[in-house]
Amino acid sequence: MRQTISVLKILALGILALSLVFIYFQGQVAVVQDEKYLLGTYFRIKAQSRSRERAERAVQAAFEEAERLAEEFSRTGAGSLGELNRRGFQEPVKLSEDVITVFEAAQKYRELSHGAFDPTIGKLVDSWGFTQDWDRTGVGRVPSPEVLRPLLEDTRDFSIDLVTKTGQLSSASVEIDFGGIAKGYIVDRVVAILQESDLDNALVDAGGNIRVFNSYPRRVLWWEDRRPFRIAVQHPRDEQKVLGVLAIWEDRALATSGDYQRCFFADVLGNIFPCRYADEPGKTRYHHIIDPKTGMPARGLISVTILAPTAMEADALSTAVFVLGPEKGLELVERLENIECIMVTDERRILKSPGLADINFPTELP
Amino acid sequence: MPFRSKLTSPYTRSTLPEAWLLKRILFAALLALGIVLYVLEGLFPPLVPVPGAKLGLSNILVLFTMLFLGYGEGILLAVARSILGSFIAGTLLAPGALLSLSGGLVSTLIVALSLRYLRPPLGLVGVSIVGAIAHNVTQLCVAYVLFIQIKGLFYYLPFMLLLGLISGLVTGLIAVYLFERLGRELGLSYNERAIS
Amino acid sequence: MNEFWRTVNRYLTWGDYIVIGLVFLGAAATVSLLRRPVEAGGQWALVRLEGKMVEQLPLTEDREITIIGPAGETVIQVHAGRVRVVESPGPQQVCVRQGWIQKPGEALICVPNRVTIEIPGNSGIDAISR
Numbered sequence: 127m128r129q130t131i132s133v134l135k136i137l138a139l140g141i142l143a144l145s146l147v148f149i150y151f152q153g154q155v156a157v158v159q160d161e162k163y164l165l166g167t168y169f170r171i172k173a174q175s176r177s178r179e180r181a182e183r184a185v186q187a188a189f190e191e192a193e194r195l196a197e198e199f200s201r202t203g204a205g206s207l208g209e210l211n212r213r214g215f216q217e218p219v220k221l222s223e224d225v226i227t228v229f230e231a232a233q234k235y236r237e238l239s240h241g242a243f244d245p246t247i248g249k250l251v252d253s254w255g256f257t258q259d260w261d262r263t264g265v266g267r268v269p270s271p272e273v274l275r276p277l278l279e280d281t282r283d284f285s286i287d288l289v290t291k292t293g294q295l296s297s298a299s300v301e302i303d304f305g306g307i308a309k310g311y312i313v314d315r316v317v318a319i320l321q322e323s324d325l326d327n328a329l330v331d332a333g334g335n336i337r338v339f340n341s342y343p344r345r346v347l348w349w350e351d352r353r354p355f356r357i358a359v360q361h362p363r364d365e366q367k368v369l370g371v372l373a374i375w376e377d378r379a380l381a382t383s384g385d386y387q388r389c390f391f392a393d394v395l396g397n398i399f400p401c402r403y404a405d406e407p408g409k410t411r412y413h414h415i416i417d418p419k420t421g422m423p424a425r426g427l428i429s430v431t432i433l434a435p436t437a438m439e440a441d442a443l444s445t446a447v448f449v450l451g452p453e454k455g456l457e458l459v460e461r462l463e464n465i466e467c468i469m470v471t472d473e474r475r476i477l478k479s480p481g482l483a484d485i486n487f488p489t490e491l492p
Numbered sequence: 493m494p495f496r497s498k499l500t501s502p503y504t505r506s507t508l509p510e511a512w513l514l515k516r517i518l519f520a521a522l523l524a525l526g527i528v529l530y531v532l533e534g535l536f537p538p539l540v541p542v543p544g545a546k547l548g549l550s551n552i553l554v555l556f557t558m559l560f561l562g563y564g565e566g567i568l569l570a571v572a573r574s575i576l577g578s579f580i581a582g583t584l585l586a587p588g589a590l591l592s593l594s595g596g597l598v599s600t601l602i603v604a605l606s607l608r609y610l611r612p613p614l615g616l617v618g619v620s621i622v623g624a625i626a627h628n629v630t631q632l633c634v635a636y637v638l639f640i641q642i643k644g645l646f647y648y649l650p651f652m653l654l655l656g657l658i659s660g661l662v663t664g665l666i667a668v669y670l671f672e673r674l675g676r677e678l679g680l681s682y683n684e685r686a687i688s
Numbered sequence: 689m690n691e692f693w694r695t696v697n698r699y700l701t702w703g704d705y706i707v708i709g710l711v712f713l714g715a716a717a718t719v720s721l722l723r724r725p726v727e728a729g730g731q732w733a734l735v736r737l738e739g740k741m742v743e744q745l746p747l748t749e750d751r752e753i754t755i756i757g758p759a760g761e762t763v764i765q766v767h768a769g770r771v772r773v774v775e776s777p778g779p780q781q782v783c784v785r786q787g788w789i790q791k792p793g794e795a796l797i798c799v800p801n802r803v804t805i806e807i808p809g810n811s812g813i814d815a816i817s818r
Contacts, residue, residue, distance in 0.1 A: 162739045163802050172814070264779020334818035360818035365786065371813060382817040400780050431817055613703030621707050653715040657708065668699045 158185050164196045165309055166261065167333025171316065174326040184323035188316045188330075195315060198224055199308035201248060201257070201301065210293050211248065211301050214284075218292035228304055228311050228438075229286045229293060235307070235442040239458060243446035244418035246282035248301025253277065254423075256388050256414040265390040265398045268412060274421040282418075305414075309335045310381060310441025317437070329355060330437075337379035337437040362386055362429035362470050363491060365403045369468070369476065370487040372433070381440035383448040384429040388414035415448050426451035426472060432459070433466040433482075443467075452477060515561055522561075523569055523576075526553040530577035547659045548624060550577075552667045554600060555607075555616060559671070563604045570600035590638070591631045599627035616667045621660030628652035733771045733789075735764060738802045745771065747790070747807070757801035764805060776801055 156178035161170040171188055175181035198205035202212075210219045221229070235243045251257060253273050255266030280299035287293070295302070304311075309332045317337050320328040327340040338355040354373035361367035362384050372380070391399040391409040399409060417424040430448045434440040443465060447455035452471050459467045459479045466481040474491035529550035550573055558566030574596040578584045583592075603623035606614060614622070632652055735743035737757055745753070747769045755762045760777035770788040778800030786796055795806040 160739065161736075161804070163799075168739075168797065168799075168804070170815075262779075329814055331815045334816065336815050336817055338814075355814045358813045358816045360816055365782075368813075368816060380817045384818070387818070610703070613701065614707065615699070615701035615704045617700050618704035618707040621704070621711065625711065649718045650715040653711055653718065657711045657715075661708070664704075665699055 156181050158182050160185050160189065162189055162192070164192055165199075165312070165332070167309075168331075169333070170331040171320070171328065172331075173320055173323075173328040175324075176326065180323060181325060184320050184325055184328075187323070188319045191319055192312050192316050195224060195308075195312045198222055199228070199304050199312070201303055207302060207304065210295065214293060214295035214302075215298050215300060218287065218290070218294045221286070221291055221293045223291075224311070224315075225293075226286060226288065226291060228307055229284070231311070231438055231442065232304070232307055233286075235446055238462075239443075239446035239450060241418055242449035242454075243306060243442055244282070245302050245304055245307065246284060246295075246300045247416055247418050248303035249299055250274065250277050250416050250418070250421050251303055251305070251414065252301070253421075254412065254414070254416065256416075260388055260414075264400045266388075266412060266414075267398065268392055268396075269421075278419075278421050306383075306445035307438060307442045309333070310379070310436070310438035313337045313379070313437035313441075327355075332437075334360065335379075335381045335437055335441055337377075337440075338374055339377040359431050359468060359487075360384065360429070361403075361491070363404055363474075367492070369429075369470070369491075370485070372485065374433075377435070379434050379437035379440040380431060381434075381437065381444045382429060382431040383415055383444040385411060385413035385415065385423070386428075415445060417449050424449040424451070427455070427469050428472055428474075429470040430455065431468045435464050439465065515565075519557065519561060519565055519569065522553050522557055523572055526550040526569060526573040527577045527580060529553065530573055531581045534577075534581050534583070548627070548663055549666075551603075551620065551623065551663050552670065554603065555620065555663075555667050556671065556674075558604060558607055563608065567600050567604055570596055591634050594634045595627040595631040598630040599623045602626040615664075616671070617661060617664030620664035620667060621657055624660035624663070625653060625656035628656045732808065733764075733766065734806050734808060736804045736806070739804075747771065755801075755803050757798075757803050759801040762798055762801045762803045764803075771796070771805055771807070773798060773803075773805070776803065 156176070157172065157174045158178065158181040159170070159172040161168050163169070169189075169192055171185050173181045173185050175184070197203050199207055202208050206220065206222045206225050210221065210225075213219060229245075232243070232245045236245070253269040255263075260266055277299045280297045282300045283296040284300065284302065285294050285296075313330050313332050313335055314337065316330050317328065317339055320330070321339055325340070327338070329336065329338045336357055338357070354375045356371050356373055357380055358368035358371045359380075360382060361369050363386070374380075386401065386403045389401040389411055391402070391406050391411055393399070393409045399406065405411065411423075413423045415424050416422065427448050430444045432440040432444040432447065434443060443459070443462075444467075447458060447467060447469065450458060452469060455469065456467070456477060456479060459465050466479045468479075468482060468487060469477050470491055471477065476487055476489055476491060478485065478487060527550075533546055533549060551570075554566050554570045554573070557569045574593055575584070578589050578592065583589050600623070603619055603626075606619050606622050610622075611619060629649070629652060632648060733745040733747060734741060735745065735753075735755060737755055742755060743753060745751070745764070745766050747766060750767050752763060752765045752774070755764065757777075761775065762773060762777070762783075763775040765772055765774050770790040772788045773783045773786070773796055776783055776798040778798060780800075783796045783798040783803075783805075789796055789805070789807060792807050795804060797804045
C-alpha cells in the first residue's frame with residue numbers, strides 16, 4: 127500500500143513537471159488589434175502571437191512603417207512622389223526606393239492590362255473632383271469635354287531611371303496617382319514587417335484592401351482548430367449586405383474596386399447628389415474608377431474583387447479588371463497565375479474566375 | 493510498483509504463487525490493448541463535430557483493470573495509456589496534450605473513488621458517466637485557467653455534460669455486458685469488490 | 689421491446705438513473721444560467737476617436753453622448769440594447785444612415801469625424817473587402 131502511494135506521488139510529480147514544461151512551451155495566445163486613419167481609410171492590423179508584448183511591438187512597428195509610406199505615396203505631400211508631381215515634367219526628380227518599386231510594378235500592370243491600369247491619370251481624376259474635393263464635400267462634378275480633351279490628347283507617360291533612381295514625367299498633363307496600387311504596396315510592406323516578427327498570424331485591412339498570413343492554427347479547448355480567415359465581399363448595392371464569405375487558409379490578399387466607393391449622382395438637370403450604395407432612379411452614377419482612354423468612369427462592371435498572392439497585385443488588378451470590363455477582365459485574370467476574381471456586372475450578374483468555381487456565391491445579385 | 497505489495501503479501505504468495513505473474517501479464521496485455529484503442533479512436537474523425545466528442549472505449553479497460561486487478565493498477569493503466577498513447581499518436585507535445593492528460597488523470601481518480609465508495613448505489617454505467625463528465629469538465633477548467641480566459645468557454649459546459657452522458661452511457665453499457673460475459677468465462681463476478 | 693428494457697434494467701441500477709437525471713438537470717441549469725447574461729447585457733459599445741478609445745458604453749443603459757472630433761460633433765445614442773449615430777458631420781452621412789447596430793462584430797464608422805463605434809465580439813467574419 128505504501129509503495130502504491132509513493133508510485134502515485136512520483137507519477138503526480140512527473141505530471142506536474144511535464145505540465146510546467148507544456149506551459150512554458152505554449153504560453154498564452156494574445157490577439158492585438160489596432161487601427162489608424164491613413165490614406166483616407168481606416169487601416170486596421172490584427173496580430174496573434176504567443177507573446178502579447180511581441181505582438182504589440184510588431185503592430186506598432188507596422189503602423190510606423192505604414193505612416194511613413196502613406197506620406198511617401200501622397201500625391202501632393204512632402205514625399206518624393208509629391209515632389210515628382212510638382213516638378214517632374216521639367217527635370218528628373220530623385221525618388222525613394224519604395225516609389226521606384228511601385229513605379230516598376232505600375233509599369234508592369236499598365237502593360238499587362240494594355241493601359242487599363244494607368245497611374246498617370248491624376249489630373250483626370252482631379253477634374254472629376256474625386257480627390258481632395260471629394261474628401262471635403264462628398265460630391266464630385268462632371269467635367270466638360272473641353273477640360274478632358276487636352277488631358278486625353280497629351281501623351282501621358284513617365285520614365286524611371288533605375289541607376290540614378292530618378293523619375294521624369296512626359297508632360298504637364300501627367301500627374302501620378304498611385305491610388306490604385308499604393309495601398310496594396312503599403313499592406314504588403316506592413317505584412318512583411320509582421321512576418322519578420324514571428325507572429326502566429328495577422329490580418330491587415332486597409333479599407334477593404336486585405337492581406338492575411340499564416341492562417342491560424344488556433345487552439346480552442348483541447349483540439350487544435352485550424353480556422354481560416356473568413357473574409358466577406360461587400361454587396362455593391364446594399365451597404366448592410368455581403369455577397370458571400372471567402373474562407374482563406376493560406377497567405378492571400380484581397381482587394382475590391384467598386385463604383386460605390388467614391389461616387390456621386392447627377393440628374394439630367396445637372397444637380398449633384400451624394401454617393402449611395404443603391405442606385406437612384408433617374409440619376410446617373412459617376413464613380414472614381416476612370417477609364418484612362420475615355421476619361422470617363424468605366425462602365426460594364428459595378429464591383430470587382432481580386433484574390434492574389436500580394437495586396438499590390440490585388441489592388442492594381444482590381445482597378446485594371448474594372449476598367450477592362452467583364453470579358454476582357456476575365457480573360458486577363460485567366461491569363462495570370464494565382465489570380466482569381468469575383469465580379470458583378472451592371473446587369474447584376476455575378477461572374478467568377480474558374481479557380482473559384484466551387485465557391486458558393488449567388489450567380490445573380492440578390 | 494503496486495505489484496510488489498501483492499508479491500510480498502503472504503496470502504497470494506503462498507496460495508497462488510503464479511497469481512502475481514498472471515496479473516502482470518494481464519496488465520501488460522490490457523495496457524497494450526488500451527493504447528491501441530486510444531490511438532485508433534484518435535484516428536477516426538469525431539462522430540459529432542464538437543471538440544472532445546470521443547467515446548473513450550479504452551476507459552472500459554481501465555474499469556476492467558480497476559475491478560479485476562486493483563485500483564492502483566487501474567490508475568497506472570490510465571496514466572500510462574494516455575502518455576504512451578499520445579506519444580505514439582504524436583500528440584504528446586501538441587498543445588492539446590496537457591488538457592487531455594489532466595482530464596484523463598482527474599477522471600480516473602474520480603472513477604476509482606466512486607467505484608470504491610459509491611457503488612452499490614451506482615452501477616458501472618453511472619460510474620462511467622461520472623468519469624466521462626469529470627473528464628470533459630476538467631478539460632474545460634484547465635483550458636480556462638491555462639489558455640483562454642474567456643467566460644464564453646463555459647458555454648460549452650452543457651454540451652460537455654450531455655456528451656459526457658452519451659459517451660459514459662455507451663462505454664458503461666458495453667462494460668457491463670462485457671464484464672458479465674467475461675466474469676462467466678473466468679468464473680468471476682464483476683460485482684465483487686476489487687481486492688486492492 | 690420488453691426484452692430490451694429488461695436487459696437495460698438489469699444493466700442499470702437506480703443510482704445510475706439518478707446520475708442520468710442529475711446530468712440532464714445540470715445541463716438545463718447551466719444553459720439557463722449561462723444564456724441569461726448574453727441577452728441581458730454585459731455587452732459594450734466601444735467608441736474610438738482617431739483610433740484611440742474614448743468611451744465604453746454599456747448597451748444596457750440608455751443614454752446619449754457627444755464626441756467632439758476634428759470635423760465637429762458626433763452624437764451617439766444607446767437605446768434598448770442598440771447603438772446608433774444620431775448626428776455626425778460629413779457630406780455622406782454614412783454612419784447616420786446605417787442606423788442601429790446591436791450584434792457583436794458590427795460597427796459604425798464616421799470617417800469625416802474619425803469616430804468609430806464597435807460592438808466587440810466575433811461575428812464570424814474577420815474583415816470585409818469593400
